[in-house]
Amino acid sequence: MKILIKGAGDLATGIGWRLFRAGYRVWMTDLAVPTAVRRSVSFSRAVYEGKAEVEGIRARLADSLNDGQKISSEGCIPVFVDPEAVILEDFKPDVLVDAIMAKKNLGTKITDAPFVIGVGPGFTAGIDCHRVIETKRGHYLGRVIDSGSAIPNTGIPGNIGGYTVERIIRASGDGRFMPLTAIGDRVEAGQIVAMSGNVPVKAQISGIVRGILQEGVLVTRGMKAGDIDARCERNHCFTISDKARAIGGGVLEAVCGWEHGI
Template sequence: MPKRPLIVIKGAGDLATGVAYRLYQSRLDVIMTEINRPLVVRRKVAFAEAVHDGMAVVEGITAKLAVTVDHACELLEDRIIPVLVDPEADVVKVLRPQVVVDARVAKRNLGTAIDEAPLVIGLGPGFTAGQDVHAVIETCRGHRLGRVIYSGSAIPDTGSPGSVGGFTVERLLRAPADGVVMTTRSIGEIVEKGEIVAVVENNPVRAQITGKIRGMIKEGIRVPKGTKIGDIDPRKDAEHDTISDKALAVGGGVLEAVFSFILADNNAWCN
């Protein structure tokens, strides 16, 4: 029997977790990388939480912090998703995976190259299919969300989040100053417009809309001014502990690209 392809996902935030979920459910092997102090907001649905807590469970799938590459491979044998603190994704050079997915959603290419693996996929703006990656997945909400782009780029970054319940930038909580984030409310709680939900260096952060907190950065993280530290959904019945429709759509696009490229290539499949 051929070996399952190994897939390295750069990043372990909520979109990256949606990708990992789709691939894991399709019986593919996934290793994720992260920075040592993740700035993830939707922590309830992000495997990046394993960096802080040693383990994260999202929709019944377990991820654990891997201390070495060998440890990561051992976790794979137990059907656990390994998360490596590896900001430069050096594991790619060590393990030579069949697929690399840049899911950091930085809106620019942080150094991913098309020759890193037989199949290299980039999420969202900043990548050009056929140049620095083989395929790009559209991450902009709307009709094209989750589509696979085999030539060209995703919709350019608008600088504004997608509309939810008629709200865009109002949904986001941002640090008003450089400093350590201290939270006063938690993910899943309903807050009112004007309510203080966090404090950064004695500067209060107030909700700009009434709704449910779907995301909040880990308390104690130091951030620069302007960093996104939270997310409020105006829909009070919004789910905060399940993978979003957007993340699943993007994950489905990655899965399409994997089957289109890798499963059709016996050499890549068998390594």
């Protein structure tokens, strides 16, 4: 079975990782300049590094249908710079998963593939997709919704290590982003962790840098540019999160159910 995933950030990667491990043929798309902050566990890294590996699964940048087929035959996941998912027309997937995480539907239609899954808010099962996967942390995380929508976005990040909004690193100014710390580094509250448009970006809490944008990304003031984890478990920076695994499990459940006519 062929599956195309729109998006290759950390949550989309958790989905792709689980589907690939279950034996499905997975292709992914992303922006020309990905903005996933959890780069160490995102296949989108292949866009600017040529390749990426997450927990033993490898991905490589692809530039054509034939290139994607070659990469897939070699046991890797092809990642295309294809924001509009134009490759959909030639690849003709059995399943399309919209995991862009834009909090709204940017154009996915229920007719795009025989089975279409929308991840998170902005989709309605039975209208613009066949199934929706809940992405809000808590009791319903990863739930497969066959009628209706996911819980609306609250705008408040999930609680990790006792912190919500405080753990997010946000750009302090418009311009190019320059990280001064690396994923896995320990930082203290008030420490300058990056520059954005020549304006210092300071950590609000002490902890470990779990994610931070790559050098050179154009940012706007207030844009999410990183994440600090107060739990300080360095291994968490380089492994798929509990949230991504749960969402990936929900997508896998939906795909398997459809495949078996459930």
